[in-house]
Each structure stands twice: as C-alpha cells, then as structure tokens.
Amino acid sequence: MRQCGIPRLVIAAPHGRSGKTITTIGLLAALKKAGYTVQPFKKGPDFIDPSWMTRITGRSCRNLDSFLMNRETIRASFARSAGDADIAVVEGAMGLFDGVDLDGSGSTAEIAKAIEAPVVLVVDTTRMTRSVAAMVSGYQHFDPEVRVAGVILNKVARPRHEQMLKGAIERYCGIPVLGVIPKGHKMDIPDRHLGLVPAKESDELALAIDEAGNSVGEYLDLPAIIEVARSAAPLAVEPPSLAGLTSAEPRARVAVFMDQAFSFYYPENLEALVAAGAEIVRVNALADTYLPDVDAAYIGGGFPEVLAANLAANQALRSDLRGRIEDGLPVYAECGGLMYLGRKISWRDREYPMVGALPFDVVMMDRPQGHGYITLQVENESPFFKIGEKVKGHEFHHSRVENLDREQIRYAFRVTRGNGLDGRHDGIIYKNVLACYTHLHALATPHWAQCLVAAGIRHKLNRQG
Numbered sequence: 001m002r003q004c005g006i007p008r009l010v011i012a013a014p015h016g017r018s019g020k021t022i023t024t025i026g027l028l029a030a031l032k033k034a035g036y037t038v039q040p041f042k043k044g045p046d047f048i049d050p051s052w053m054t055r056i057t058g059r060s061c062r063n064l065d066s067f068l069m070n071r072e073t074i075r076a077s078f079a080r081s082a083g084d085a086d087i088a089v090v091e092g093a094m095g096l097f098d099g100v101d102l103d104g105s106g107s108t109a110e111i112a113k114a115i116e117a118p119v120v121l122v123v124d125t126t127r128m129t130r131s132v133a134a135m136v137s138g139y140q141h142f143d144p145e146v147r148v149a150g151v152i153l154n155k156v157a158r159p160r161h162e163q164m165l166k167g168a169i170e171r172y173c174g175i176p177v178l179g180v181i182p183k184g185h186k187m188d189i190p191d192r193h194l195g196l197v198p199a200k201e202s203d204e205l206a207l208a209i210d211e212a213g214n215s216v217g218e219y220l221d222l223p224a225i226i227e228v229a230r231s232a233a234p235l236a237v238e239p240p241s242l243a244g245l246t247s248a249e250p251r252a253r254v255a256v257f258m259d260q261a262f263s264f265y266y267p268e269n270l271e272a273l274v275a276a277g278a279e280i281v282r283v284n285a286l287a288d289t290y291l292p293d294v295d296a297a298y299i300g301g302g303f304p305e306v307l308a309a310n311l312a313a314n315q316a317l318r319s320d321l322r323g324r325i326e327d328g329l330p331v332y333a334e335c336g337g338l339m340y341l342g343r344k345i346s347w348r349d350r351e352y353p354m355v356g357a358l359p360f361d362v363v364m365m366d367r368p369q370g371h372g373y374i375t376l377q378v379e380n381e382s383p384f385f386k387i388g389e390k391v392k393g394h395e396f397h398h399s400r401v402e403n404l405d406r407e408q409i410r411y412a413f414r415v416t417r418g419n420g421l422d423g424r425h426d427g428i429i430y431k432n433v434l435a436c437y438t439h440l441h442a443l444a445t446p447h448w449a450q451c452l453v454a455a456g457i458r459h460k461l462n463r464q465g
Helices: 020-033 048-057 072-084 108-114 129-139 159-172 203-217 222-230 266-277 308-313 317-328 336-341 447-464
Strands: 001-005 007-011 039-043 062-066 087-091 119-124 148-156 177-181 235-237 252-257 262-264 278-283 295-300 330-336 344-347 350-352 361-364 370-378 389-398 399-402 410-417 425-430 434-438
Touching: 001 072, 007 020, 007 108, 007 222, 020 039, 020 048, 020 087, 020 159, 020 177, 039 048, 039 072, 048 203, 062 072, 072 087, 072 108, 072 235, 087 222, 108 235, 119 129, 129 148, 129 159, 148 159, 148 222, 159 203, 177 222, 177 336, 203 295, 252 361, 262 336, 266 399, 266 447, 278 447, 295 336, 295 447, 308 350, 308 389, 330 336, 336 434, 344 434, 370 425
Parallel strands: 007 087, 007 119, 039 062, 039 087, 119 148, 148 177, 252 278, 252 295, 295 330, 330 434, 344 361
Antiparallel strands: 001 235, 344 350, 361 399, 370 389, 370 410, 410 425, 425 434
C-alpha cells in the first residue's frame, strides 16, 4: 500500500449541459498558464472531451469509469497517471448522482468517492436566484460520502444577479463560490452528434477551444480552487499490476490507424499493446497508399462518415488492406473501424466505397442506433476472445449495418445489454478479423491486448514458415 497525495478535484453539475466541459477547459488552461503540471481525467466513456483536455494540458487525458472498472482499478489508474503531476482535475458526466440504476452505479459521485476527491459543482443559473441555495444544499446532503466543496456559477446575467446567487450560497450552504461565468459570453464550442468535434480534426477549432479556455479561466478564482484541491486527503492505493505499466520487447508489428477519421483510442489500450509486445506502427488512412509490413492491425473509432470522400479516394490503401485481410491479417476494428471495413458508407444521399473486406453496407441515421454501456457474451471464438467470456464496453453510433451476408461471417458476441449490430448480436468475425460497434477499455478487458499481439505473432510465423 502506498500514499498518493496529489491535489485533486472533480468538476460536476446538477445535470448535463450545465457548462462542465467549458468550465473544465477554462480551469485546465488557467492552471497550465499559472505553471502547474495538470493531469486531466474524464468520468465515463468518452473520446472527444479528453482530446481537448489532452491538447490543453499536454498530458494524455485518462478515463475513470466505475461501470467498466472496479474501485481498486480506478484508484490505481488515477495514482499512476497523476503521480508526477501538480494537480489532477476530473470532468464529470451528466448530473453528479446520475448512474445506470437507482443506486447511482457508474455515476460521477462514485468516481469522486473512489478517489476521495472534493467536488466543485457547476450550476447553470438561468432564471434562478435564491433557489440556487436549495439546489446546492440538496447536492451537499444527498450522499454524506460526497463532499461538495464549492460552486461555480454559470450564465450569470448581471451584477445584481451575481450578488443574489453568491449571497444565497454563502448564507445557506456555507461553501465558497469559486467562479462566476457571465451569460452571453462568446465561448461556444462547435459540436456534432457525439458531442464536441475531436481536437485533431481542425486547427481552426483547436484555436477556438484555446481561446474559449483562456477566456473562461479569467472568471475562476484559481487560488481558491487550488486550495479545494489541496484539501483532498492522501489516497491509499495498492501498487498497480495492470497491463500497460511496463513494456515488453517488441514481438509483433501492429498497425494502428491514427488520423482525422480514426482518433478514438484510449491511451491505456495503446499502452497495453506495447506492454504485450507490440511495436506500434501508425497508419494514416487518408494519406498512406499501402499498409506497412505489419503482423496485425487495430482500427479504432472516429468519424469516417465525415471524411468518407477522402477515405474513398485512397483506393490504393483500401485495396491493399482488403488483400492483406484475405491473406489472414489479424484485424481488430471498433465502430468507425467496422464502418471502414464494409462495402460502402451512405450519408446525406451519397455513397462512398470503403475497404470491402466485410460483406455489409453502412447507412448513417439521424438518431443514435446504439448509445451507452454494453455487455456481451462471447458465443463464437475469434483470435481475441474465447467462447463463454463476458465483456463490458460502451457504444455510441448513428450508423447501422445493412445487407449483411450472414453466410460469410459469424457473430462474435450475444448482446446482454445494449444494441450492438441489431439488438441481439455484435462483432463480425471474418477470417482473422473482428469488427464490432463495442468500444473496449484495456483496464476492463486486460487480456485483449495480449490476444491481439499473440494473433500477430502467429500470423508472422505462418508467413515465415
């Protein structure tokens, strides 16, 4: 057992769309500007907010998820990632106590309790004055194990509005107001169906995020916020024994598609591959004209529909990848990767040819076709999973698979919670390919990386023999 004394706090809110993300971005920018080394975290499954938090702090944002990870894993991951930082900031999701059931499982509050961090509540004060105290008081006392240590007021209309809000909180709640963000200030961030636009997609948007962060940071009481973070008691953690902590000698070359179309990767997944013996070889699906000499491939999620024309234009890479798959290349593909491996993507009345290695078409829909946590039971063996295994992950996709030729494939998983491909199955197995809508996290599925590398080693030996 060792002690982690890192100052830390959780940014939460009574409900979604309260301003948590822009407040967190502003706080990170202000701390970085003040010279602090800041480790960012995001509660729950998310790739997009973390991409901006990574950009601002210069450190890979990590996800903490009490549905996918047990308490010990959360604490160990937190301590390992934040151990060399000056301060850690966790952005929550939805409302502070919102989870997957009436007990609040998977909530932001559960993360705050797991890492024993004080909570700063961001409150949208639109059309509210004295009632803010009743709201904040309710959050203070709902769960005695959660310490709401301060409030940041968002969308404050004018000085008199601010005085009423601050006076009510100070009189009835006894906690400080740590920031006041005015209503109508230009700090909007472009978004699309999955939330914010990913950080790597546009330099112009990246600059807008930087400007918004710097602007919001000016409205925060940084010294007081730092004092709240320092009030967190040392966290006792077991020495972590998780995949990704130490690197093995490279035994297989694994292509990882990383570009504007495919950017949804948890840092721990890539670290786990390296720890299992992978040499990561980056591939740009928009620019590279052939697949390098690799033993396996990992194609993550992203927005292939937005860049479908560019992906379709790179016929050389699509053809090369299709040929390598026919020759037995092990490939693990998630969501956007699944879409890329199909025959075509249909979006906004246009069709774009994709790799064509898997026998289906993809159609983009206006509404989510799968959203939230997913649990799976392995029903057919693949290079990555054994029959009978149980798998936890998450999904968020606006696409659906159509015209699937079931005679050419097998389903990897039976869905026990969530939607997957059709509400009953997820994961398409074709030769040494597994493509699914489910996103996995290596800390929740630690053997996944070892299986991918092992499949690459077998493929390499088969080619050599």
